[in-house]
Amino acid sequence: MDDDGCRGSVPADAPVPLCERHLAAAADWGAAHDGLTDVLPSPCGLCGSRLGVRYPSGWLCAVCEWRHGDIPDAEMPPPRVDVVYYLRYADRVKIGTSANPRQRFGAIWHDELLAFERGGRALEQRRHVQFAADRFPGTEWFRRSEALTAHIAVLAAGVDDPWQLHARWLSEALAAQG
Structure with missing residues (x-):
């Protein structure tokens, strides 16, 4: 009782x-x-x-946490969210950056989007330096080394779909615009 x-x-x-x-x-x-x-x-x-x-x-x-029913202000420019992306093609990984990854990926041969990391050119350049030993000369393509694979695993941990993470960042940026 x-x-x-x-x-x-x-x-x-x-x-x-x-x-x-x-x-x-x-x-x-x-x-x-x-x-x-x-x-x-x-x-x-x-x-x-x-x-x-x-x-x-x-x-x-549940994906981007946008309040249902709220309408983005069409007169405001879309928010800019720069990302560093990790694309796999065969046994190589491209580390690049874009504010419009869907459009950018249309111009790049790739098999799979492995991960996103929020950041722009400065972060991309730091990653290029960090993994310089695995870089194919004169390109943004890298061998899949243990270090690079481990870094991507950390970025992808708990993320079922990198596009959902990107959608949340866009939503947060839109909300921050007011």
Whole structure:
């Protein structure tokens, strides 16, 4: 018996020993506190994702965290988010930078986008120096050394899709514009 006199039976498949009334109360509390992941009512206006998190105060896109229903100001220039990218082609990796990676990748033969790192030319140049021993002379292409592979693994840790990370950075930059 608990403090409010509950004597309800515990369902056999309950994940914790609570009656159905208290299980429902715990689920409601979790949804209000942590949000409930579900399909957005319509695609995200910023990144196009359909996956969202519903809170009592409204929906957020689960990919880029843009508030559902907010419309980006079309009169404002799009935010510039420079990224250093790591592209694989066969057994080589290209380390480059772009503010518009989708357009840039259309001009580069590659098999796979391995990772993004937020930063511009200065960071790209630091990475070129960092992995200079593995660089193919006169190019931005590198051998897949243990050091480079480890660096990419750190960048990719916990990131299922680098484009989702890029979408979040764009969303954050848009939100910062006001």
